Amino acid sequence: MALQGEYLGMSVRVDATDQENFSFFSYCxxxxxxxxxxxxxDLKRFPPTTACPFCSQPESTWECLSGRGTVYSYGEVHHAIQPAFASHTPYLLLLVELDEQRNEPHEFDGLRVQGNLATAEAELASPDLVRQVGIGTRVRVVFKDIGPGIAMPLWTIDEQATQPQSAWRYPLE
Incomplete structure (x- = not known):
């Protein structure tokens, strides 16, 4: 058995033998x-793995998170390498530091998850929305159905959160 779908013209397949990713996308x-x-x-981890990267123990549970966090970093793509993404440029790939587990296990560590910037309706963000987001922007997770039994986690601006006066963005030149 496998989860199969399509995201922005790209085929996505997660086989059941990949138990960690199969579970992650099923929860999504x-x-x-x-x-x-x-x-x-007791530390949380992402991406899904067969053993804890902190203590090497294989046993874990799946914990539900708030789905809220802060943009820790981002990449703004203007020239898509994947042809299916070309019509969507510019788009953002966000690295989001989740509200859970900040500064653990050490100072400056955190639980960070990547994903594209999207609208609240889980559609890839427009260029206008892309220009509004930078390091420090508060975001929340939204899910895009990409096939039967599988959804992709994406990030959208958290309208309920207090936003920074101006999120830091990389210089354009």
């Missing part, structure tokens, strides 16, 4: 952002 289909939490050291 249920509109839940879940990550693994180690039963030994």
């Amino acid at each position: 289909d249920q509109r839940e952002l879940r990550v693994q939490q180690c039963t030994s050291c």
Whole structure:
């Protein structure tokens, strides 16, 4: 059995033998952002793995998160390498530091998840929306159905959160 879908013209397939990613995308289909939490050291981790990167123990549980965080970094793509993405440029790939587990296990560490910037309706963000987002912008997760039983987590501006006066953006020149 496999989860199969299409995201922006690109084929996505997660086989059931890849238990960690299969579980992650299945939870996304249920509109839940879940990550693994180690039963030994209690730290959460992303991306999904077979063992804890902090203590190497294999046992974990899936913990549901708030789905809210802050843009930690981003890449603004103007020249898509993947041909299916070319008509969507410019688009943002965000690295979001989730509200859970900040500064753990050490100062400056955090639980960070990547994903594209989207509208609240889970459509890829327009160039106008892209220009509004930078480091420090508060975002929340939205889910895009990409096939039966599979959804892609994306990020949109969190309208309920207090936003910075001006999010930091990389200089254009």
